[in-house]
Amino acid sequence: MSDDVDLFIIGGGVNGAGIARDAAGRGLSVVLCEKDDLAEGTSSRSGKLVHGGLRYLEYYEFRLVREALIEREVLLNAAPHIIWPMRFVLPHSPTDRPAWLVRLGLFLYDNLGGRKLLPGTRSLNLKRDPEGAPVKDDYSIGFEYSDCWVDDARLVVLNAVDASENGAEILTRTSCASLRQHEGNWIATVEDTKSGQSRDIRAKAVVNAAGPWVNDVIGRVAGSNSSRSVKLVKGSHIIVPKFWNGEHAYLVQNHDKRVIFINPYEGDKALIGTTDIAYEGDPDDVTVDQSEITYLIDAVNRYFKVPLRAHDVIETFSGVRPLFDDGNGNPSAVTRDYVLDLDQSRGAPLLNIFGGKITTYRKLAEQAVQDLNAIFPQMGANWTATKPLPGGDMDNADFETFLGMQQGLHPWLPRSLAKHYARLYGTRAAQIIGAASDMRHLGKQFGPLLYEAELAYLVKNEWASCTEDVLNRRTKHGLTVSPAQVSQIDDWFKNGIAQTA
Template identity: 70%
Template sequence: MTERDDNTIIDLMVIGGGINGAGIARDAAGRGLSVVLCEKDDLAQGTSSRSGKLVHGGLRYLEYYEFRLVREALIEREVLLNSASHIIWPMRFVLPHSPNDRPAWLVRLGLFLYDHLGGRKKLPGTRSLDLRRAPEGAPLQDQYTKGFEYSDCWVDDARLVVLNALDAVEKGATVLTRTACISARRENGLWTVQLRNTRTGLMQTYKARAVVNAAGPWVNDIIGRVAGTNSRRNVRLVKGSHIIVPKFWNGNQAYLVQNHDKRVIFINPYEGDKTLIGTTDIPYDGAPEHVAADESEIEYLLAAVNRYFKEKLRRSDVIESFSGVRPLFDDGKGNPSAVTRDYVFDLDETGGAPLLNVFGGKITTFRKLSEHALQKLAGFFPTMGPDWTAHATLPGGEIANADYVAFTEQLRSLYPWMPRALLNHYGHLYGARTQRIVKDATALSGLGRHFGAQLYEAEVRYLIATEWAETADDVLKRRTKEGLHMTELQKAEFTAWFEAELAKAA
């Protein structure tokens, strides 16, 4: 990388490589704007890889009368399912009814609205369950005799971010990871933006016609310290923690349970043989990069599960925990669970050089948020193209009729030598682009060194060359989840190999 010419003018500088920043960069590049996205860490290293991994309408948001948000999210659920059916797929959720919590009529009403608010087309609707007879009731305690089942979708959150960034680059954008925005100042109707690579120290300067601040939990820091501006809006940081334990029931269904404090907890199948449980909602005022799950949160989640299931989880069952900071728009609500998950924009047009600050948002509505962001800036870019993302696929999502099952059959015919688990791994992560990893290999030996689980050298080299993987964690935690399936020795050996390979290339 060479130092950037100060005289080069771009249309849009996007600060933040989470789902909103990547989505905005993709949308803008697809409209013909020149775009640079900078991210101080790895793509999705913050909140966007630490979610509950759901594309969902937000059933519980109905209690807070967030009907517009739920409707938009339900519509987006199917839009996203069509755009990336390899990393997003339907999941059925079982909601056992406890008479001590929300009354059954209220749950039925909420599920009726959930089925009909968003023009559901592809996903099956709600049904009632007799948990004494239905197989979904088998792992639950005998006292739970009634239940409901409804649909939402699973998503690989970190890959969703990477695919948006990849699509942005393929449409002409520049994506700079490990590159912090250290200063942004208005000068003569333009922004002068200074960037610093956090690994090499390289400084770059861009002139930009507009800046989008999609820094998530750091949005206020960009507004004040970096841009030297003010905003009448504020972000409220709320911590959400999850735990991962071995899967402890049969079937592909997930569970949604109501805890004593009225919060709902998701208990979802994860990575085949594991379970993802979350989330908590706790006000947070620390540094977002230092967030971690507290022991009290872990015990809270374990207690919520143990209230409903026959098999009791213990602290020793927890394989891993993680925590993310949600940058919610501060609407003045006291209860963190009641704070809106909707998004809000603050457009500062001072001096004809706009700064668009993004507050809030959720993974499910990122595409619509991105579209709205570009609509907000349309007056400054009168020649930019129209809305386009609603019917576009993400990289790897070019699957006929978004039929992933049929697609996997095609993969099996292409690679009859490949073990089913590895084929599913490639199919789910890379979809129609699997061939870019496998290339002309005709046996496992053609994929290079095997590091453990489903991780082979061919995939790692693809991630380094194409998807901004610069550390072992980028590969093991975000581009893939193979770190969850490898031994400590395998992870250590892979890290040593990875660092040696990067040193050779330096």
């Protein structure tokens, strides 16, 4: 790849990958560098929802909610393999919010974004309707509304894949050591964090999408400053065995007026979160505190008959959300909106990204590239709103229809494995299966649904370079493999098989 490019992007989270995809698709030459793996930070540690943000209505964030609700359907159309509708049951607690306020909020939620694909809100009798079966008898009124689930890390990777296929260069495990101005351009010095090798890249413009590290890039790396900053807020989740029947999720209101999501996760598990705690440490070192686990368990136990205990927790994860600092001292009230700050004070432009959320990443990326139109007047028009992400081109078939078609093409493939491939890779599952005509052709089995063919695909096409990249981000096999199987995957990478598969 050339070392002279139009756009250099720092940060391989959802915003950076989205901007790389958008810009490359308009014909710009793009390099993206990420100091770790794609989505290794905030973008793989979210609540895994594409949603309007029902609770943001309380803070009068009507523009943000409307934009997010519109984007919810745009993304559902673009990636039906990794994004799908989910119904949320909200047991009403009269001690927290009055029923009329909840109904008003849900009415606005149904109508602000021009909803077309998802069913609207309905009222529930929790003593009669099956959704109320696991809920304590104290709660008799409930509401059910729609949002969407997303595999957050795969969303990032698929944006990077599309960017790459449009000509962008994606550099993982590559840090930006410095940025300096030279003859009207930026010179970015990047270093491979494994080999230590460095390289200079000349760019006409730089986008700083470093998330929690955005201010560090502005100051330490670029030697610049900004009047804007991010407020770091830690959000933690726990994973427990699923304790209700059905594919719906629950949303409960806690005593502190925060809401907690209780979502089905990977079939037989539940993902519960999130906390909202101001964070001042190193974003690389964020961990879940015992007090957060207790907080989440207590919130669940307030509503459900079968109590959760600490020993039910299978796994935890925590991420740092880089929210735009609007001066609000309450972490839950800090805006989830984004601000784009274009700095041209020293010549070549530096576009700093503050805030944002997964649901609005595509719109943020579109606006970010539009803000550079004066620098790149030759670039193409907006395009991402109507184009599917890789694997999402299902020709208007719903997921179950698509899955049935895949099983028809490969009757030897177990339904569980066919669904796994379809869910993660969509139409690109064909590249994993290839010419295989039976299970032997998928290679060595490393886990219940993990075969060598998938590992080889992830190395070749999705920048996977170690076991953790595969188990924790590009897939969720980490929840089902044994320690012995993890060791076997480690050996597969160490022995160089990954390079020749």
